[in-house]
Amino acid sequence: MHQDKSTDKLSGDSKQNLIRRFFGASRNAGDTASTSTDAAAGCSHVAEELTRFDAFPGYQQVLIPQAAARRIGLDNPFFRAHEGVAGATTRIADRECINFANYNYLGLSGDPRVNAAAQKAIEQYGTSVSASRVVSGERPIHQALEQAIAKAYGVDDTLAFVSGHATNVSAIGHLFGPKDLVLHDSLIHNSVMMGIQLGGAQRRAFPHNDWATLEQILADMRDRYQRVLIVIEGLYSMDGDIPDLPRFIDIKRRYQSFLMVDEAHSFGVLGARGMGIAEHFGIAGKDVDIWMGTFSKSLAGCGGYIAGEKALVEHLRYAAPGFVYSVGMAPPLAAASLEALHIIQAEPERVARLQERGHYFLQKAGELGMNTGLSQGYCVVPIVIGQSLKAVKLSNQLLTQGINVQPIIHPAVEEKAARLRFFISSEHTKTQIDYTLNTLKTII
Ligand SMILES: Cc1ncc(COP(=O)(O)O)c(C=O)c1O
Incomplete structure (x- = not known):
């Protein structure tokens, strides 16, 4: 399936006509630039800052915190380079560190x-499938992965995308439009917001994990829209807490969403x-309409998936632009x-160890009088x-003491909520956790 590339085959003249038809004649009067401009003469009246990348307001915003940090002699803590596999430990600037800045929750990357398995796939299929699966054809490894995820959820089918972010953007953006309403947790990931923007659905946030307010909004607004989508996360990555999933399922049923x-x-x-929040609450996979997940965290790869009933997955497989017009997952991934x-399914002790270490970290931080916010210690x-x-x-x-952890700062969170965010892995030892928290306690 190809996007229409017919303009690429036009001669120079017809191309100009086409461009004039679309951009010349239909421009609004206020749309500066080329409407009043003689094509041959070009134009000279555009403000200079509109022609330079270093004058983009977004770029100026990016520079402010960096300049502030430099002024008081702080190193930039972002984009630190890892010199090997980043798991419970990592190597930064030629030094071994305890690492709390990655999503390798079960130690499976590396x-x-x-x-x-990745090497074998490279030998068999190469490193790239080179085009959309619709165009270049399937590799059995894609289907095996999708079927295994569908089985893990107990649902009909799964579709794998090349990025987790693109999964949310493509699925939500494709399925929900201007006559629909999307209600999402106030802490929802950016990719969900971008998907809503793309599709043009109406949007309302409800306070974090507050199913009672969600219900009030639905009671007030459900009738004004065609389809309604409620979006929550299984575990919130900024705060480490989980939603009361059975409540959300009950509400979505009663409000036909x-x-x-x-x-x-x-x-x-x-x-x-480790099969996720459905297993945690003992609910059936089919009780949720759209399961989304990423391959980049516990699953040690890169990409995202949508799992659910056949009509949902088939619809996206044949029509979601982010799948149809984008390359298939690289075989090694x-x-x-x-x-x-x-491995997760064969070695549940990894999951048990992760949960134990997460709870240990939370308990110990609490004992040391640290503010762990809403975290439930997973x-x-x-x-x-x-x-x-x-x-x-x-x-x-902390880095000078051999501990790598990222700060989360304004505007990612409110200034008063600026934090250090620790990602725990099943491979962290209690000794590493003790050392980290005791060291932090002496400098906090
Ligand atoms: C809740 C959530 N959804 C989606 C994504 C996007 O996933 P990816 O980084 O694999 O693109 C992330 C990224 O961390 C996330 O935290």
Whole structure:
């Protein structure tokens, strides 16, 4: 299936006509630039700052915190380079560190079996499938991965996309339009917001995890829209807490809405076998309409998926632009995630250890009087510092003590909620956790 590329084949003249038809004649009077401009003469009246990348307001915003940090002599804590596999430990600037800044929750990125599966896939299929699966054809490894995810959820089918972010953008953007309403948790991931924007649906946030307010909004507004989608996450990556899923299922049923759960941080983490928030609450996969997840975290790869009933998955497979017009997953990544899923299912002790270490971290931080916000101690524990610059300073100081943790600063969170965010892995030892929290306690 190809996007219409007919303009590429036009001669120079017809191309000009086409461009004039679309841009010349139909421009609004206020649309500056080329309407009043003689094409041959070009134009000279555009403000200079509109022609330079360094004058973009967004770029200026990016520079402000960097300049502030430099002024007080702080190193930039972002984009630190890792010199090997980043798991419970990592190597930064030629030094071994305890690492709390990645999503390798079960230690499977870097696992020799996962590496071997990726290498085998490269030998068999190469490193790229080169085009959309619709165009270039299937590789059995894609289908095997999709079927394994569908089976894990107990639903009909799954579709794998090349990025988790693009999964939400493409699925929501394609399925929900201007006559529809999307209600989402106030802490929902950016990719959900971008999907809503793309599709043009109406949007309302409800306070974090507050199903009672969600119900009030639905009671007030449900009748004004065609389809309604409710979007929540299985485990919130900024705060480390989980929603009361059975309540959301009950509400979506009573208000004839769809429920989507983003399991980026909960698949592999929640439930006795790591099968996510459905397993945690003992609910059937079919009780949620759209399961979304990412391959980049517990599943040790890269990409995202949508799992659910056949009509949902088939619709996206044949029509969602982010799938139809984008390359299929690279074979080594699909093979890596499939192998990671098999290991999670065969070794539930990894999941148990992750949950135990997460709870240990939370309990110990509490004993030391640290503010861990809403965290329930699975794989994410924030320690709220309350000032962005202090959080950056602490992150840099910890690095000198052999501990890598990222600060989360304004505007990602409110200034008073600036924090250090610790991602826990099943491979962290209690000794590493003790050392980290005791070190932090001496400098906080
Ligand atoms: C909740 C949530 N959804 C979607 C994504 C996007 O996933 P990816 O980074 O794999 O593109 C993330 C990223 O961390 C996330 O936290």
